[in-house]
Amino acid sequence: MNKSFKILLGVFTMLxxxxxxxxxxxxxxxxxxENNVSNGDTTVGAALNIGILYLFLAPYLLLMTLGYFWYKxxxxxxxxxx
Numbered sequence: 362m363n364k365s366f367k368i369l370l371g372v373f374t375m376l377x378x379x380x381x382x383x384x385x386x387x388x389x390x391x392x393x394x395e396n397n398v399s400n401g402d403t404t405v406g407a408a409l410n411i412g413i414l415y416l417f418l419a420p421y422l423l424l425m426t427l428g429y430f431w432y433k434x435x436x437x438x439x440x441x442x443x
Contacts, residue, residue: 390409393409
């Protein structure tokens with residue numbers, strides 16, 4: 362088997378294993394928000410939404426930063442080879 366295929370298979374397996382714990386936390390968050398909203402406190406829901414957006418954007422910002430540095434490095438190498 363190809364080395365990159367083994368790595369991809371390993372990453373996919375790890376993602377499948379972690380799905381159950383991710384779903385459990387979603388239920389806990391929902392229960393917390395429902396409990397606080399029923400008690401009249403709506404600030405927890407807004408803070409939870411900001412936290413979700415933060416977790417959503419962090420990997421994309423990291424990939425964009427890595428892509429930028431990769432692009433600059435590739436451009437510099439190409440310029441030096443000419």
